[in-house]
Amino acid sequence: MTRIRVGLLGIGTVGAGTFTVLKRNQAEISRRAGREIAITVVADLDTNRARSIVGDDIEVVSDAQQVVSRDDVDVVIELIGGYGIAKTLVLAAIEAGKHVVTANKALLAVHGTEIFAAAARKGVIVAYEAAVAGGIPIIKALREGLVANRIDWVAGIVNGTTNFILSEMRDKGLDFASVLKEAQRLGYAEADPTFDIEGIDAAHKTALMSAIAFGIPVQFDKAHIEGITKLERVDIQYAEQLGYRIKLLGIAKRTDKGVELRVHPSLVPARRLIASVEGAMNAVVVHGDALGTTLYYGAGAGSEPTASAVIADLVDIARLQGADPAHYTPVLGFQSASLNAAQSSLPVLPIEEVVTSYYLRARVSDEPGVLAKITTILSEHGVSIDALLQRESDDVLGEGADQTDLIILTHRTREGTMNDALASIQSLPTVLGSVVRLRKEELN
Numbered sequence: 145m146t147r148i149r150v151g152l153l154g155i156g157t158v159g160a161g162t163f164t165v166l167k168r169n170q171a172e173i174s175r176r177a178g179r180e181i182a183i184t185v186v187a188d189l190d191t192n193r194a195r196s197i198v199g200d201d202i203e204v205v206s207d208a209q210q211v212v213s214r215d216d217v218d219v220v221i222e223l224i225g226g227y228g229i230a231k232t233l234v235l236a237a238i239e240a241g242k243h244v245v246t247a248n249k250a251l252l253a254v255h256g257t258e259i260f261a262a263a264a265r266k267g268v269i270v271a272y273e274a275a276v277a278g279g280i281p282i283i284k285a286l287r288e289g290l291v292a293n294r295i296d297w298v299a300g301i302v303n304g305t306t307n308f309i310l311s312e313m314r315d316k317g318l319d320f321a322s323v324l325k326e327a328q329r330l331g332y333a334e335a336d337p338t339f340d341i342e343g344i345d346a347a348h349k350t351a352l353m354s355a356i357a358f359g360i361p362v363q364f365d366k367a368h369i370e371g372i373t374k375l376e377r378v379d380i381q382y383a384e385q386l387g388y389r390i391k392l393l394g395i396a397k398r399t400d401k402g403v404e405l406r407v408h409p410s411l412v413p414a415r416r417l418i419a420s421v422e423g424a425m426n427a428v429v430v431h432g433d434a435l436g437t438t439l440y441y442g443a444g445a446g447s448e449p450t451a452s453a454v455i456a457d458l459v460d461i462a463r464l465q466g467a468d469p470a471h472y473t474p475v476l477g478f479q480s481a482s483l484n485a486a487q488s489s490l491p492v493l494p495i496e497e498v499v500t501s502y503y504l505r506a507r508v509s510d511e512p513g514v515l516a517k518i519t520t521i522l523s524e525h526g527v528s529i530d531a532l533l534q535r536e537s538d539d540v541l542g543e544g545a546d547q548t549d550l551i552i553l554t555h556r557t558r559e560g561t562m563n564d565a566l567a568s569i570q571s572l573p574t575v576l577g578s579v580v581r582l583r584k585e586e587l588n
């Protein structure tokens with residue numbers, strides 16, 4: 145059996161999982177790949193830690209640069225992360241004619257166009273299943289399994305850290321900071337956890353999925369991004385009372401005008417399967433015209449779950465070793481020579497053009513006529529109300545307070561119109577503090 149020689153760059157959480165799973169399931173993986181897959185060299189700045197993981201039989205170096213162009217390496221796995229050295233290493237590996245496997249969604253979301261073009265020129269594969277929803281084979285599903293469909297939308301819980309934080313806060317009443325620390329301890333969080341909590345990581349992944357789903361370029365820079373840091377516990381509670389769960393969703397949706405590309409906390413009906421996705425688990429719902437709605441669920445973060453996807457990519461490469469590059473699965477699912485020009489030029493819409501329904505919460509003076517003023521403004525802007533809840537302030541602010549919370553669910557409306565209505569509502573003297581606006585997705 146021939147051997148695929150792998151150079152592993154970075155043996156932290158995902159790198160260690162990759163080494164461990166590959167070793168544990170070596171025989172079976174090799175039988176599936178038709179070749180032996182062997183990590184022959186590992187590069188990590190922390191060589192002592194690396195050696196403690198891989199033992200003495202595998203070469204360990206501190207300089208990743210020297211691995212990427214070596215003749216005795218066929219495939220490079222980049223598991224360092226970030227846009228800096230990782231970009232230099234990936235481009236150098238491609239230049240040296242190596243296939244690359246990476247879990248680095250930040251790198252691909254920002255520099256994917258350049259990296260994919262370089263790989264196409266050199267006839268090598270850049271595989272990135274682990275970069276989106278960790279171990280869930282969502283890239284394979286979108287690029288291969290759903291190839292017959294016109295994909296209408298993709299919506300997913302694609303960040304394990306934030307889903308873990310939201311679940312623990314809701315179920316155990318724990319505070320944000322302590323749950324984030326636990327997510328970091330468990331290896332879910334990014335090196336810079338603001339990428340997780342501010343929605344940036346989810347936007348990296350959603351931008352990649354949108355490119356595959358709609359045949360557009362990867363356009364992370366055009367995504368509308370809101371994280372969970374401003375989310376208040378009271379809104380999670382009110383949403384529950386109205387039959388919804390709040391999840392950080394990455395949404396990519398094709399409309400007549402263009403593509404919606406957005407990440408933000410969203411109300412999801414509690415009866416949808418995705419509403420029950422808890423902890424660091426991820427789930428992606430895809431709607432295609434032929435198949436309808438499908439749901440892909442599993443571990444989106446963590447050492448061995450992510451390694452599962454890294455190794456799946458390695459096996460794909462091993463199976464294709466020596467094949468004509470024309471036979472590779474196209475990196476974003478569309479053969480560039482046959483890209484439908486109209487489709488590929490679909491613009492990413494500004495958030496003002498997004499059409500969805502809303503959850504609004506206004507804290508107001510508890511006096512007659514306040515509700516009427518708010519509903520009049522909404523009606524003047526053509527926004528129709530789906531449900532309304534008034535919660536006495538005693539529940540929220542303590543006994544005797546002369547304030548109350550008004551919670552309104554609206555029907556679908558343009559975000560720009562909602563902004564105008566909110567500006568008018570906000571200027572009412574009886575509206576105290578900022579009106580909270582969350583988006584609501586039915587996902588059907």
Ligand SMILES: NC(=O)C1=CN([C@@H]2O[C@H](COP(=O)(O)OP(=O)(O)OC[C@H]3O[C@@H](n4cnc5c(N)ncnc54)[C@H](O)[C@@H]3O)[C@@H](O)[C@H]2O)C=CC1
Pocket residue numbers: 153154155156157158159187188189190206207208222223224225226229247248249250274275278331332333334335444445446447450
């Ligand atoms: N942790 C997770 O659950 C997931 C992580 N990812 C992605 O996988 C990649 C790796 O993530 P983790 O394993 O969590 O990170 P990590 O921080 O645990 O591991 C990174 C490793 O790279 C090494 N390193 C840093 N700079 C280096 C350099 N210049 N040369 C050689 N080694 C260097 C570090 O010493 C460390 O061992 C990132 O792109 C991340 O976004 C993707 C999916 C899930």
Ligand SMILES: N[C@@H](CC=O)C(=O)O
Pocket residue numbers: 275277278302303304305306332333334340345444445446
């Ligand atoms: N930080 C990420 C790791 C996987 O991509 C997450 O929490 O989902």
Ligand code: NA
Pocket residue numbers: 273274275276277278279280281282283453
């Ligand atoms: Na994946």
